[in-house]
Amino acid sequence: MFVRLTPKASRNAIGDVVADANGQEQLKVSVTAVPENGKANQALIKLLAKAAKCPKSSLRIVSGQTDRSKTLLIDGDPDALMAKLSQLTGRTDI
Secondary structure: OEEEEEOOOOOOEEEEEEEOOOOOEEEEEEOOOOOOOOHHHHHHHHHHHHHHOOOHHHEEEEEOOOOOEEEEEEOOOHHHHHHHHHHHHOOOOO
């Protein structure tokens, strides 16, 4: 999954799926945590795990540790995950 993270936001929120400059679709996520010592990344994992009702240990950032654009690897049933993401974003085409 591709994520565009906004740290130091006014609230934790999962937004829409948007395309970046290269046309890559990314899920927009905002967290209140600061981007220091991995705090924003931890907040991202916690928020997505809670929203998808899966353990935090099933989510891991595989690239973009210090970048706003991140690639996450999610363990589990892909169909169930896609259904949960569709509910969160209101889109059925992800």
